[in-house]
Amino acid sequence: SFGGITAEAIKTAAKAYPKPAVTYTYGTAGFRTKGDLLPSVMFRIGLLAVLRSKCLGKTIGVMITASHNPEIDNGVKLVEPLGEMLKQSWEGYCTELANAETEDAIIETLKKVISEENIPMDVDSSVVIARDTRPSGDLLVKALLDGLNVMKADIKNYDMLTTPQLHYMVRCINTKGTPDAYGEPTTDGYYNKLYSAFKKFIAGKPKLSQLHVDCANGVGAPKLKELIKIMGDDIDIKVENDQITTKGKLNYNCGADYVKLNQSQPEGMELKPGYRACSLDGDADRIVYYYVDNDNVFRLLDGDKIASLAAGYIMDMAKTANIEIPREDGSKSPLKIGVVQTAYANGSSTDYLRNKLNVPVPFTQTGVKHLHHEAQKYDVGVYFEANGHGTVLFSDAAIKAFKNSKGSTPEQENAIKSLQGLTELINQAVGDAISDMLLVEAILTVCGWTLEQWNSQYTDLPSKQEKVKVANRHQFKCIKADTELAEPKELQEIINEEVKKYPHGRCFVRPSGTEDIVRVYAEADTTENALKLNYTISGVVFDKFGGVGERPSY
Ligand code: G16
The missing domain is CATH 3.40.120.10 (Alpha-D-Glucose-1,6-Bisphosphate, subunit A, domain 3)
Structure with a gap:
């Protein structure tokens, strides 16, 4: 038995969540794919979160979000006790459990994790969860809760939070009553902590002009409004792109990812010379700043x-x-x-x-x-x-x-x-x-x-990032901190030759771990050269390595 829970009970609950005919991979930030493909993954992540909690004797977090990805996508990631990302050696367990074909295979995988990690099954487990604004979130929360409940976890469901707020809650809960106590595990605790630190920091200095914040029509919008309420006159923020209940709006032509990739302002907000602006992404863990200068040229202040x-x-x-x-x-x-x-x-x-x-x-x-x-x-x-x-x-x-x-x-x-x-x-x-x-x-x-x-601290080299869709992105294997490809060798040789043609030329190809695409990044001395370098390589990737759909061009 699993700490008083029978294998039969787990198998019965699992019957409601059969695995579709897909192979799941734990990517850059957990599982990410179309929301309707994820209920079985959520249920199983519920089971595994309980094991992780029992393993450490601490509270674990589960966040349901696909962050910057399109609205129909969703995803899930586990959060460690101090708010960090899941220990890497457990990613393999996640993948194995998500891909278990049958109820019996689920039980076998759980047994394997318990024995390899020496997990004391008789201790209690505690899991806190939250989701972003995605429409598929409701159903996925239910699947996750079913997994947690069958394992008799102590659950706190925060409903909608930004991803970093959930990480904050997990850290607060685990450090409560210790010398490292991080704060109150509530949204008010979070806002008050930030606000009082900010207020002390800027004391006596003149207030900046209004900041326009594009919230990507995501969870950042209601949460930022809550913060502003608490901060009162100490900050001047205009919340933009806050339509979280209108279908199709999330991250659509707005948000930090859009602004960064397109190097242009988001739709849905006015930007005039003199305005100060920034964009959050769909779950408010990324931010980029920008403005237009007096010649109406868009200027990006990225990460x-x-x-x-x-x-x-x-x-x-x-x-x-x-x-x-x-x-x-x-x-x-x-x-x-x-x-x-x-x-x-x-x-x-x-x-x-x-x-x-x-x-x-x-x-x-x-x-x-x-x-x-x-x-x-x-x-x-x-x-x-x-x-x-x-x-x-x-x-x-x-x-x-x-x-x-x-x-x-x-x-x-x-x-x-x-x-x-x-x-x-x-x-x-x-x-x-x-x-x-x-x-x-x-x-x-x-x-x-x-x-x-x-x-004016420094001037960016002109750069261009492009997404290329291919039949199998897993054929691309990166080395040297993603700067080079070990495979396909032929492609790396072409990149090496092309890069030599441009002053300050640099280019690399890397499969995304959150989207089914390959990213091509290039920079060079001029915008024209950065574009040329990018589209030469993007074209090669498309033509020679299984491009799908529209050929990238500018
Ligand atoms: C996630 C990760 C980031 C990563 C981004 C893109 O962001 O947390 O570290 O840079 O995905 O990753 P990839 O190039 O593999 O698609 P987010 O905002 O989507 O959670």
């Missing part, structure tokens, strides 16, 4: 720009604060700061960070789960994907040092306070568009900067 803004500010403060961090071997040394990027980072941003700010810039594979782990190696680990997904992590030693240090001059004291304020303002569990927005607003406020001033 790389946010990383550079945050890193630059933190380095300034660290220099003034001049704090030494105690190390495990008894020595002390200055704050170690790093900025983690992926292959999609604009070459100019990497150059700026490495050669102007003189900060180490390690690269990882795409997926915040990879960046997060790398960032944990620093006292202050800034990580952002170019698409606007990221956060800043502070080590325990750094947080303690900020709390315990007193400056000997007012400047030093201020800098220490600022660093400490950032640890409260920035969501430590995961990249969070709302928290990142307040971070950007806070830094711009204290620096007295316009978006133009921020944008």
Whole structure:
């Protein structure tokens, strides 16, 4: 038996959720596919969440969302006790369970996980869940609850939350009553934590002009409205694209992914010179800023720009604060700061960070789960994907040092306070568009900067990202943090030859882990060259490697 629950009971419940004839893969951010293909996956993730909870003796989170993907898609991911992404070795269990063909196969897989992970089945399990605004969410929540209930989990259902809010709740619940208590596990607790940190941070500085926030017609809209209510006059935000109940609107020609890929403003909002604007994605874990300049040219401030803004500010403060961090071997040394990027980072941003700010810039594979782990190696680990997904992590030693240090001059004291304020303002569990927005607003406020001033830190190299649909995207195998292909070799050789033709040329091909497409990224010295390079390679991918549908062109 499974901690007092019989295999028969699990099999009976599983009968309502037969597996369709598809193969599921646990991708960049969990399972993602059409919503109507996911009930069987949800039920099984319910079973597995219980095992993960029992395994750690902690509360586990389950988020139902397909984030930036189209409205008909949905997805699910498991959240670890401190709000991190699921431990990678468990992704295999997820895949195996999702693909179990029969009820017996489900039982066998559960048994295997229990024995391999040595899970004490007699302890209680606790799981918190939430969903985004997708219409398929209702049915998928029911399937998930059926899985959790058959395993007799203690369940808290938050209904609709942004993905980062769910991560926050999980961290709060697991740290409650400990010295690392993260906050109250309620939406009000979340808003109040961010608001009080923001308010302290900007105290005495003139307020910025209105910020237009495109919410991608997703869950960010109602949640941002709740925050604004609490913040009152301390911030001036206009919520745009907030039609969460109109079918077909979610992420459609709006939201952070659309803005980043098209390098143009979203539909559904007015953008005039002088306006300050940003876009969230469908579950509010990504953010990009933008404006149009006086010549009406669209200017994007993406994840790389946010990383550079945050890193630059933190380095300034660290220099003034001049704090030494105690190390495990008894020595002390200055704050170690790093900025983690992926292959999609604009070459100019990497150059700026490495050669102007003189900060180490390690690269990882795409997926915040990879960046997060790398960032944990620093006292202050800034990580952002170019698409606007990221956060800043502070080590325990750094947080303690900020709390315990007193400056000997007012400047030093201020800098220490600022660093400490950032640890409260920035969501430590995961990249969070709302928290990142307040971070950007806070830094711009204290620096007295316009978006133009921020944008002038460095100039992006022209770039183009294209999606190419192929019959089998799994034939493309990336190496070297996604910058090269191990397979097909022939394609990598063509890329190498093409890239040589353009000054500052860089190009790579990578299968998406959230959509059934291949991404082609190119950058070069001019927009024309970036486009040429991209569409040459996109065309080769399409022609020689099983392109489907329309051939990419510009
Ligand atoms: C997810 C991941 C991100 C990743 C993005 C695109 O974002 O959390 O780390 O950059 O997918 O991944 P891929 O290129 O594999 O499609 P989101 O906002 O969809 O959760």
